[in-house]
Amino acid sequence: MTEMFKDALKGIRIADFSWVWAGPYATSLLSYLGAEVIKIESRGRVDQTRKGSIMNGDSFNGYDSSPTFNNANLNKQSVAIDITKPEGAELARKLVAKCDIVVANMRPGKMDKLGLGYKDLIKVKPDIIMMESSGFGSTGPYKGFAGFAPIFASFGGLAYLTGYEDGTPNVMSGVQDMRAGTASAFILITALINRKKTGKGTYIDISSSECLSDLVGPQLMDYTMNGRSPFRCGNQDDIMAPHNVYRAKGEDSWVSIAVGNDEEWTALKNAMGAPEWAEDPKYDDEFGRWQNRKELDQYMTEWTKERTSRETMEILQKAGVAAIPSFSAKEILDDPHTKARDLFQTIDTPALGQQVVMRPAWKLSETPARIRKAGPLLGADNHDVFENLLGMKKEEVDRLEEAQIAW
Amino acid sequence: MAFGPLTGMKVVEYCDFISGPYCTKMLADLGAEVIKIERPEGDSARRRGPYLHDEPNPETSGLFLYTNTNKKGITLNLESPRARDIFKALVKEADVLVEDTLPGELKEMGLDYEELKELNPGLIMVSITPFGQNGPYSGYKAYYLNTYHASGAGYVLPAASPNADREPIKGGGYVGEYDIGVHTSVAVAGAYYHKLNTGEGQYIDISKQEAMMALERMNIVRYYMIGKSPSRVGVNRVRDTLVQCKDDGYVICVLYPQKQWDGIVRALGNPEWAMKAPFVEQKERDAHFEELKVKLREEAQKYNTMDLFFRIQKEGSACAPICSAEQVYNSPQTKARHFFKAISHPVAGSLEYPGLPYRFSAEEMKGKDDHGAPTLGQHNEEIYCNRLGYTKQEVVKLREAGII
Structure with missing residues (x-):
């Protein structure tokens, strides 16, 4: 079966020292494209997501029962190496010598202390591509500072801009790790392209906060151009109105509606049965609608709350107006469109039974991105990797496990 | 054009607003040659602020300037058959075409992947649409507000709300649209790497909804862990x-x-x-x-x-x-890392732009010689005369005929 597939990153091997989500998601994306990822963990330094998640707390029994870990580490192999011991660090360097890419997201400086810094690794693999991902970057006065997902959003400028106009800032959630991870995957492949052309590797320092800042570039430019800091504004747009999320029939059910021009406004009015309030000339042009948007939103709600979000979507889309429910997780999982697009996959896991996960979200015609296997049990691939890749004898691997080097 | 690790990669962009343009900006900032094709009226991002000194001018929109650095810009009106031939001539020489027309639109003009790959078998063609090329919503309309909420990302915001009395919201600014650009850039880089190795091109179907759902992949399947949809309410x-x-x-x-x-x-x-x-x-x-x-x-x-x-x-x-924007800009960390960099532009002058989030040890990886976004049709003469062999007089006629 596997011969049927071509992989864009065929033959690329990654030594992945990263944990939680930002690093692991970057290497996941590369694994979807065909790279082989070996995750380096140990019982002395367990990936936090094996124990719990920031959303649910320490809710898993044992290190192999975390759906969150599984989801963030699909396709990967796991070797257990205690890199805080000199013999463990030596073993890790041997492994790196067989790899193309190294990814880590410990605090800057930590890998150096363990003898696994870029200067150490280029000795064993001169063209290695090494990425260190951190909250604030590995230079500058805040370089050693701790950062998790909410920190990137705060320091990067996104949290300040997210929220109701009369509400507090919003850091969102682990999604910020995914954002940093996606940017990381892009630059890692670019480094592979560069290596192919020049034969040279590189060290890459990526700041997750800067990744987030780049996503609010125009708002930052409002400051560099006009000395102004834009503020939170809920769902509002600079000029479009209606442009909001409206209450629909049913519990906590909502639909987003956006009108971009006069033609769509007319279509919306007609679809709503040309209510009298909508004929007020103050709504005839975009500026008037925007100025009176709050009042407009109230009128709109009178109409939307009488029907389900799906009914509103169907009525308005038919009329040529952009309307989509604000989907909950369940609605997405049950949706006929996501089903037609085949977005979810059930995989067998060794410790958790069947798990539903989302497929990679790029549809590539020749090198399909795909999930090949479940996330690994801790240290599950010690023998395979140490024997087959590093050429060690079984007895030697047994010894390392016993000595808690491979542990 | 900037120089960098992607120098030599040739990209044609036929996209509007943010997602497609940001994807190709990421490539252009690292040295790819990006020819941005705009309709004669220009990218809609030009008609949105923030404007330099609050003076509306299609050449000084911060949104457009930021999202289109390091590209070349030409105008082309695909309504005209001759313009379609020009489009084909450009795509023939390209490694990558990124486009964001609605499903079926290019096919009607004879510019779909099947046609284009005949001309250029190694082409990587990327289509970015709200809901992808197939499925019941593939013809649906969506602005950035709608795609954000279609992904499930809005339903959980603002997090830690005391109750569900108020509406779900989108992320600040245009964050979702930028996300889609980053998401797409990974697939493009992967496909280009494959092309360098094998010469093979391919077609990539990107759904904006799915690009944003990918970021929510943990939250969506949390439904199975907690037995209900995660929502914005506190617990x-x-x-x-x-x-x-x-x-x-x-x-x-x-x-x-x-x-x-x-x-x-x-x-x-x-x-x-x-x-x-x-x-x-x-x-x-x-x-x-x-x-x-x-x-x-x-x-x-x-x-x-x-x-x-x-x-x-x-x-x-x-x-x-x-x-806030001011605090990001003035932070000693941002300054020490030289995150903002000055880029000059023929109309907007020299402005400070948020730079790249990565730093490299290898000189070859660094983007160099940045230049500002193109003014509308700035590179018409360069591309139409120098690349495609039209005379200067012909370019004038093409313009008079409403083709470019």
Whole structure:
């Protein structure tokens, strides 16, 4: 079966020292494209997501029962190496010598202390591509500072801009790790392209906060151009109105509606049965609608709350107006469109039974991105990797496990 | 054109607003040659602010300038058959075409992948649409607000709401649209690497909804873990909290795992309440989260924002001030890393732009010689005359005929 597939990153091997989500998601994306990822963990330094998640707390029994870990580490192999011991660090360097890419997201400086810094690794693999991902970057006065997902959003400028106009800032959630991870995957492949052309590797320092800042570039430019800091504004747009999320029939059910021009406004009015309030000339042009948007939103709600979000979507889309429910997780999982697009996959896991996960979200015609296997049990691939890749004898691997080097 | 690791990669962009243009900006900033094709009226991002000095001008929109650095710009009206031939001639020489027309639109013009790959078998063609090329919603209309909420990302915002009385919201600015650009750039880079190795091109179907869902992949399947849809109401988020300081600024503190909490307690000078039940164990803190938030907020009122930030970080725990654009720009960290860089533009002049989030040891990886976004049709003569062999007079006629 596997011969049927071509992989864009065929033959690329990654030594992945990263944990939680930002690093692991970057290497996941590369694994979807065909790279082989070996995750380096140990019982002395367990990936936090094996124990719990920031959303649910320490809710898993044992290190192999975390759906969150599984989801963030699909396709990967796991070797257990205690890199805080000199013999463990030596073993890790041997492994790196067989790899193309190294990814880590410990605090800057930590890998150096363990003898696994870029200067150490280029000795064993001169063209290695090494990425260190951190909250604030590995230079500058805040370089050693701790950062998790909410920190990137705060320091990067996104949290300040997210929220109701009369509400507090919003850091969102682990999604910020995914954002940093996606940017990381892009630059890692670019480094592979560069290596192919020049034969040279590189060290890459990526700041997750800067990744987030780049996503609010125009708002930052409002400051560099006009000395102004834009503020939170809920769902509002600079000029479009209606442009909001409206209450629909049913519990906590909502639909987003956006009108971009006069033609769509007319279509919306007609679809709503040309209510009298909508004929007020103050709504005839975009500026008037925007100025009176709050009042407009109230009128709109009178109409939307009488029907389900799906009914509103169907009525308005038919009329040529952009309307989509604000989907909950369940609605997405049950949706006929996501089903037609085949977005979810059930995989067998060794410790958790069947798990539903989302497929990679790029549809590539020749090198399909795909999930090949479940996330690994801790240290599950010690023998395979140490024997087959590093050429060690079984007895030697047994010894390392016993000595808690491979542990 | 900037120089960098992607120098030699040839990209044609036929996209509007943010997602497609940001994808190709990421390539252009690292040296790819990007020819941006605009309709004669120009990219719609030109008609949105922020404008330099608040003077509306299609050449000084910060949104457009930021999203289109390092590209070449030409105008082309695909309504005209001759323009379609020009389009084909450009695509024939390209490694990558990124387009964002609605499904079926290019096929009607004879410019779909099947046609184009006949001309250029190694072409990587990327289509970005709201819902992808197939499925019941593939013809649906969606603005950035709608795609954000279609992904499930809005339903959980604002996180930690006290109840569900108010509407779900989108992320700040145009964050979702930029996300889609980043998401697409990974697939393009992967496909280009494959092409360098094998010569093979391919077609890539990107759905904006799915690009944003990918970021929510954990949250969506959490449905199976907790037996209900995660929502914006409090219980789904008890691991960090926002506190307001004496000077009104906000700090976000991470309260999990235990090591984080211990650092915060030390930073606050080991207050008595924190040393005893129910605040010692994580499980108990979860159960008394509302009380805990009140306590932390009281403590935060004793400090100024930056003071609290440094205190907590000094103890090794994660926290950060909530930064406005001004604060991002003026942070000593941002300055030390030279994150903003000055780029000149023929109309807007020299402005400071947010730069790349990565730094490299290898010289070859660094983008060099940045230039500003193209003015409308700035490179018409260069592309039409020098590349495609039209004379200058013909270019004038093409313009008069409404083709370019």
